[in-house]
Amino acid sequence: MQRRDFIKLAGGAWLLSQVPSGWARETPADEGWRKFRLTYTVNLLPQGSNAYLWLPIPQSIKDYQQASAPRSTGAADEAGFVRMANAPAFYAHWNDATARNITVTAEVATRDRTADLQRSHSSPAELDDAMLNYLPPTDSMPLDGIVRSTALAATKGAISPLEKARAIYDWVVDNTFREPKVKGCGRGDIKAMLETGNLGGKCADINSLFVGLCRASGIPAREVYGIRIAESRQFKSLGRSGDVSRAQHCRAEFYLADVGWIPVDAADVRKAVLEEKLPLDDPGIVALRERLFGGWEMNWVAFNHARNVALGPRHKASFFMYPCAEIAGEQSDSLNPESFAYRVEASAQVG
The missing domain is CATH 3.10.620.30 (C8orf32 fold)
Structure with a gap:
């Protein structure tokens, strides 16, 4: 691993190699289940110091949603999968104005509830x-x-x-x-x-x-x-x-x-x-x-129930449903994917 390839984790974070509670090791194949892939692609502006990123992540919930351990690629000074107010999330932090490109992929199976x-x-x-x-x-x-x-x-x-x-x-x-x-x-x-x-x-x-x-x-x-x-x-x-x-x-x-x-x-x-x-x-x-x-x-996946979540030094979200970021103390507009900039893609998986 190079220095920025997720060698540090936020306090209380899960190691990327682990499969923590809340994620299944395998997606089910029973009748009625459909499998999907959810992919975040984030390219934060390379300006200003101390940039933070938080992404909501699906979790397994009873008998209608099963999520596999998510994967990530990219480079940051500090990153990992964490829980914010009991909500599963991906977290990354960059100290300086460098390239801030992250991809996080989660696979999830759902069936109507x-x-x-x-x-x-x-x-x-x-x-x-x-x-x-x-x-x-x-x-x-x-x-x-x-x-x-x-x-x-x-x-x-x-x-x-x-x-x-x-x-x-x-x-x-x-x-x-x-x-x-x-x-x-x-x-x-x-x-x-x-x-x-x-x-x-x-x-x-x-x-x-x-x-x-x-x-x-x-x-x-x-x-x-x-x-x-x-x-x-x-x-x-x-x-x-x-x-x-x-x-x-x-x-x-x-x-x-x-x-x-x-x-x-x-x-x-x-x-x-x-x-x-x-x-x-x-x-x-x-x-x-x-x-x-x-x-x-269940053509929809659940993230969490979190309200009024304190994410970072100055960042508080009314609810944690959108990607959130903070650059040089300023919150990015989570409701504007183009300026943030992020893209979320969903695709059905076969087999």
């Missing part, structure tokens, strides 16, 4: 984690005031946690709309959405609203940040392949004791309504609405 409400997928440890980490308020998601009053109104007449979650999902689908002018995936500022009465936004806004209303109703819930990697079998607007640099997508889950995490995606219902130019009562939208309460089409 459908919740089974008749069988337990939970454990005491998972329940404790849900109650501890995905029920309290956060700085960006207060659960009192207008959030609490909206949750009470949305769940009026609902008794069980499942009934309340479904009522919240329906309220969000019925009352929000996708706003194409919002940058990226939105900010997820649900208090501002409710106080202004402007319930338009993108996936991180709409699905964060579902999460916040669930938590305000006593139901653990969380966002799931990831990226689309293949065309959709449902609607064209819900898929992407090839260049997926702008295909990041936030989903959501809520937790039921004795069942486990239940997938939902109110934002994709509103996306299909807008981009397919269909009303909410169109039969195809009605069917999609039912599928996305308790199921996900």
Whole structure:
């Protein structure tokens, strides 16, 4: 190895030769699984000292996503695969203004996810984690005031946690709309959405609203940040392949004791309504609405659940779904792949 070929690792990082927990040694070959390759190509500007790079990486999750240990090529003073706020990531640091070219490749297998409400997928440890980490308020998601009053109104007449979650999902689908002018995936500022009465936004806004209303109703819930990697079998607007640099997508889950995490995606219902130019009562939208309460089409891979992540000396991300970089103390624009500069590509793998 030469001096810059990943001979140093960030504190707490995993060695590149290891296969840490969260990554499978082999992708499965069972019926229903599809294999994909996700590739980041990053060329940071060779100017200014102290450049940092963070890339979100897929991980294995239960019975619907299996990720192999990622690989990287390039040169940096310090680099490796790490966990940032419990989110798997690739990290690199350059001391001086040198060539900053990195390629990171991850292979992942997915299969469509459908919740089974008749069988337990939970454990005491998972329940404790849900109650501890995905029920309290956060700085960006207060659960009192207008959030609490909206949750009470949305769940009026609902008794069980499942009934309340479904009522919240329906309220969000019925009352929000996708706003194409919002940058990226939105900010997820649900208090501002409710106080202004402007319930338009993108996936991180709409699905964060579902999460916040669930938590305000006593139901653990969380966002799931990831990226689309293949065309959709449902609607064209819900898929992407090839260049997926702008295909990041936030989903959501809520937790039921004795069942486990239940997938939902109110934002994709509103996306299909807008981009397919269909009303909410169109039969195809009605069917999609039912599928996305308790199921996900896995033409998408999950990265993490991380909100308000402190990545570097001056870098804090509202959520860790995009590549992030900092050069000479200035944050690069993660929402502009061309100026950053990065490219994310997804391709299906055979065999």
